Amino acid sequence: MKKSALIFALVAFLLTIGVALISPFCTPCLALLVGVVAGYLAGVFDKPVDKSAAVKKGALAGLLAGIGGIIGQVVGAIINGVAVGPEGAANLLQQMGLSTGGDITSTYWIAMVVSTVCFGLLNIAIMAGMGALGGLLWNQINNKTVPPPVVPMQ
Secondary structure (H helix, E strand, O other), X not given: OHHHHHHHHHHHHHHHHHHHHHOHHHHHHHHHHXXXXXXXXXXXXXXXXXXXXXXXXXXXXXXXXXXXXXXXXXXXXXXXXXXXXXXXXXXXXXXXXXXOOOOOHHHHHHHHHHHHXXXXXXXXXXXXXXXXXXXXXXXXXXXXXOOOOOOOOO
């Protein structure tokens, strides 16, 4: 589980930076995929013996990958905020025909922080849940229990 969590925390960190540069609205889609693969690989690396252990290890791997993802989202939001800034957001709104209502600097930064925190927490929850699903999938595919051998009666 530790290997999977570390690998996918780094993967989530890097991918989320890239996706957060475009829009934080796209990060939950990334969380679905990264979470399930992290959970599945937790089963591959640890080979838990029963379904509940596989689900727990998968959920924990997804949760830890989600922590890497939220750190990446914060970094991506900082880069996006510096690159676009309130002026760039105002220009984008004006191009779409919406009025900004004056100075949007404080509103822009508040919206940036709130959206980063909300999407980050949502992504952690999604990755933990999908990690549990990945662990369950690994268990269903690879951890078949073999019935005990039948002993002939004498």
